[in-house]
Amino acid sequence: MFHPFRVFVRLPGFHKRMGNENPGRCHGLNYDAPLGLFDAPAIQTCDQSRRPADTVTHPLEAGDATPIDFSSRVAYKRSQTNRNTHKRSIVLAIAYNQRTHRCGELRRADEGKAVILAGWVNSSRDHGGLTFVDLRDHTGLVQLRFNPDHVKAAHEQAKTLHNEDVITVTGTVVSRGEWANPKLSTGEIEIEVDAVDILSRSDPLPFQINDEFDAGEELQLRYRFLHLRRPEMQRIFRMRHGIARAIREYFHANGFAEIETPCLTKSTPEGARDYLVPSRVQPGSFFALPQSPQIFKQLFMIAGFDRYAQIVRCFRDEDLRADRQPEFTQLDMEMAFVQADDVMAEVEGCVQRIFNTVMNIDVPVPFPRISEHEAMNRFGVDRPDTRYDLELQDVTDLVRDIDFRVFREPIEAGGVVKCLLARGGDKLTRKVTDGLAEEVKGIGGGGLPLVKVTSTGTGVEFTTGVSKYLQPIRDRICEQLGAEPGDVIFFMPGTFADVCKYLHLVRTRLASILSLIPKDRWNLLWVVDFPLVMWNEDEQRWDSTHHPFTAPRDEDIALMDSDPGKVLSKAYDLVLNGTEMAGGSIRIHQRDIQQKVFSLLGISPEEALRKFEFLLDALRFGAPPHGGIAFGLDRWVMMLAGCDSLREVIAFPKTQRAICPLTGAPTPVAQSQLDELFLALKPPPGKAKP
RNA sequence: GGGGCCGUAGCUCAAUUGGUUAGAGUACCGGACUGUCGAUCCGGAUGUUGCGGGUUCGAAUCCCGUCGGCCUCGCCA
Numbered sequence A: 001m002f003h004p005f006r007v008f009v010r011l012p013g014f015h016k017r018m019g020n021e022n023p024g025r026c027h028g029l030n031y032d033a034p035l036g037l038f039d040a041p042a043i044q045t046c047d048q049s050r051r052p053a054d055t056v057t058h059p060l061e062a063g064d065a066t067p068i069d070f071s072s073r074v075a076y077k078r079s080q081t082n083r084n085t086h087k088r089s090i091v092l093a094i095a096y097n098q099r100t101h102r103c104g105e106l107r108r109a110d111e112g113k114a115v116i117l118a119g120w121v122n123s124s125r126d127h128g129g130l131t132f133v134d135l136r137d138h139t140g141l142v143q144l145r146f147n148p149d150h151v152k153a154a155h156e157q158a159k160t161l162h163n164e165d166v167i168t169v170t171g172t173v174v175s176r177g178e179w180a181n182p183k184l185s186t187g188e189i190e191i192e193v194d195a196v197d198i199l200s201r202s203d204p205l206p207f208q209i210n211d212e213f214d215a216g217e218e219l220q221l222r223y224r225f226l227h228l229r230r231p232e233m234q235r236i237f238r239m240r241h242g243i244a245r246a247i248r249e250y251f252h253a254n255g256f257a258e259i260e261t262p263c264l265t266k267s268t269p270e271g272a273r274d275y276l277v278p279s280r281v282q283p284g285s286f287f288a289l290p291q292s293p294q295i296f297k298q299l300f301m302i303a304g305f306d307r308y309a310q311i312v313r314c315f316r317d318e319d320l321r322a323d324r325q326p327e328f329t330q331l332d333m334e335m336a337f338v339q340a341d342d343v344m345a346e347v348e349g350c351v352q353r354i355f356n357t358v359m360n361i362d363v364p365v366p367f368p369r370i371s372e373h374e375a376m377n378r379f380g381v382d383r384p385d386t387r388y389d390l391e392l393q394d395v396t397d398l399v400r401d402i403d404f405r406v407f408r409e410p411i412e413a414g415g416v417v418k419c420l421l422a423r424g425g426d427k428l429t430r431k432v433t434d435g436l437a438e439e440v441k442g443i444g445g446g447g448l449p450l451v452k453v454t455s456t457g458t459g460v461e462f463t464t465g466v467s468k469y470l471q472p473i474r475d476r477i478c479e480q481l482g483a484e485p486g487d488v489i490f491f492m493p494g495t496f497a498d499v500c501k502y503l504h505l506v507r508t509r510l511a512s513i514l515s516l517i518p519k520d521r522w523n524l525l526w527v528v529d530f531p532l533v534m535w536n537e538d539e540q541r542w543d544s545t546h547h548p549f550t551a552p553r554d555e556d557i558a559l560m561d562s563d564p565g566k567v568l569s570k571a572y573d574l575v576l577n578g579t580e581m582a583g584g585s586i587r588i589h590q591r592d593i594q595q596k597v598f599s600l601l602g603i604s605p606e607e608a609l610r611k612f613e614f615l616l617d618a619l620r621f622g623a624p625p626h627g628g629i630a631f632g633l634d635r636w637v638m639m640l641a642g643c644d645s646l647r648e649v650i651a652f653p654k655t656q657r658a659i660c661p662l663t664g665a666p667t668p669v670a671q672s673q674l675d676e677l678f679l680a681l682k683p684p685p686g687k688a689k690p
Numbered sequence B: 001g002g003g004g005c006c007g008u009a010g011c012u013c014a015a016u017u018g019g020u021u022a023g024a025g026u027a028c029c030g031g032a033c034u035g036u037c038g039a040u041c042c043g044g045a046u047g048u049u050g051c052g053g054g055u056u057c058g059a060a061u062c063c064c065g066u067c068g069g070c071c072u073c074g075c076c077a
Helices: A152-158 A217-222 A231-253 A294-302 A340-359 A372-379 A405-412 A430-442 A467-481 A496-513 A591-600 A605-620 A633-641 A671-676
Strands: A004-010 A034-039 A042-045 A056-059 A091-094 A114-126 A131-137 A140-146 A166-175 A189-200 A276-278 A286-288 A307-315 A327-336 A369-371 A416-422 A450-455 A460-463 A488-494 A524-528 A533-536 A541-544 A571-576 A579-586 A626-632
Touching: A091 A166, A091 A189, A114 A140, A114 A189, A131 A152, A131 A166, A140 A152, A140 A166, A152 A189, A231 A307, A231 A340, A231 A633, A294 A307, A294 A327, A294 A605, A294 A626, A327 A340, A327 A633, A340 A524, A340 A571, A340 A579, A340 A626, A340 A633, A369 A372, A372 A496, A372 A524, A405 A416, A405 A488, A416 A496, A430 A488, A430 A496, A450 A467, A460 A467, A488 A496, A571 A626, A579 A633, A591 A605, A626 A633
Parallel strands: A140 A189, A369 A524
Antiparallel strands: A004 A034, A004 A091, A042 A056, A114 A131, A114 A166, A131 A140, A166 A189, A276 A286, A307 A327, A327 A626, A416 A488, A450 A460, A450 A488, A524 A571, A533 A541, A571 A579, A579 A626
16 A cells, blocks of 8 residues: 655756746746645646646556656647647656655654654665665665565665765654664654655765764865764754854843954954955055954944944964964953943853753853963962862962972072872873873973872871982971872972963873862852963063953052052953853943053053054044953864864864865965955975075 | 874785885675675786985895975964
């Protein structure tokens, strides 16, 4: 017994012969459009008027799908007035555009349903008789059963299928009974196929989609469209969409407007290197792609938009890392008439919404806050990972008087000695601790003095490393740190900044080596009270910690002349599990303060005018107090999807040398294109000849 | 620009550390098989060991250079 059999009729070459108007229709019949439901083994066609009286029924071999020659039987009227008829061969095809379900949707409850499915051949198992094909689309897999005793023609076609062929089938959902596969969500059922259409054949693949391991990353990117077919990739990009959607819905619901800012804009040599775009109309001049829409969003505030949020592409021509791509996406947001607390509260709401919709997790708000100085002091970094303790502890006063040059000299030079207490660190092998010391040296440190705390039966003893120097203060150290036998103490002498840098490295390494990082923890926190400026030793000048438009704290403005390094700003960073996820600030909305900051940064009034005239102008004409923040959207996706690299969460990313293996971009261009732009190329610097 | 790891069949990886004809799985081709689900079984084809040079009786293996990928420091207001 056959179920209703949905087909559509193609009239090969018909529309061509009719000329090029309305290729999708001919004589009232939709080309490639379904004519209706038909009961196999008979099939019906109809004429242009589609009057039931004109319907012709044709016998159809069970399961036959393509091609069937109806040329001797089917007549179409050219028009109502012209009774001339002409004959066509008709190809019966499964109406893939009328898919009844997606592959991963079918369940036991659907048993008995007639379905039309379409997708990719994930794998096939040919038993000579029965042949099974796993059909895949973005929703999952479903097993197709081709039985020669059921429909021979379909079975014959199934035997020719290869991985990644695109097919559409029609058949019945049947229970798999004792052959159910618990590994598949659709494993309780399968499709008994009546007919299959092979919509597109696949060549042998450069790598397997259904493989357990990944191809090399460069190959993945070269054939990214194949790699993206993998279920894991589909998951990531659907999650990415979910995050973007949650963000848009949140901001829409809270009165923010999404307004686009230009991609072709003005180069600002501060900060990152710009990507440049030559102007044809203005020979010799260049646009820059935006590093961020920072100034434009401030202009929106000055324009009175009050609340703006945009998901926007940004470009920075700097060296790449696992977490840095030359083009990346920011959630950019700005609000007027606000203090820092207001921006942070808005962000907390948005982040809460993201976690809610995408991860189904409730994150508590408000997020804890920590000052930049406290973060550095306790964790050695301004983006602390608070999922585990292992905090830095200051032992400067304890070790000040002992006879150990390595500690004494840095202290006399105004530095500090800090340490990390690794609980159960005695299981670290010499190889591991030596490796840590090497890593510290690798970023400029001198080494990694350490002691092991061991039990003597009556008390504790320091062994190995620098223990002999520390014996005099052994008990006081143990008391202050709470050290116990089995622990290892890592010391670090030096300037405050150096000690932070090295111990932060050691801390993060130890956390992973000692498995201190709890799973499924999402520790969000705000880092606040950043210094407004930092001294740049190389250039002998003050640099902005955040950017030049960040407002100093009101109470610190007076310090700007006397002690700029002490001035704190109204900046805030959002940190998740030790990664900086967003950074923002309250902006300067008063022209005199903006100029004061420029002058502190060594930007002359003339230079400021040349670079930022439009902003300074805007500040002249009634700028409201405002502030905002920018999220690294890619990083959020990376963190929430559990990826190790930004490349995994960007559809078509660049390699470390900023090349797209898929398109080959960037490429040289024709001389004529250069001529149009009045550009001449210099040869790249040649290699020194031997 | 610096440091590190890597490059062997279409793909993922071996090759007893310098030794005979560079192997396996998968994909591909042919065959068998009516309940598989990483199907199985039988057979077949598949290599500029990234490229160039050097050392050696002999190089995938050692050395130099180079290209490419990844990690990282610098850089990323």
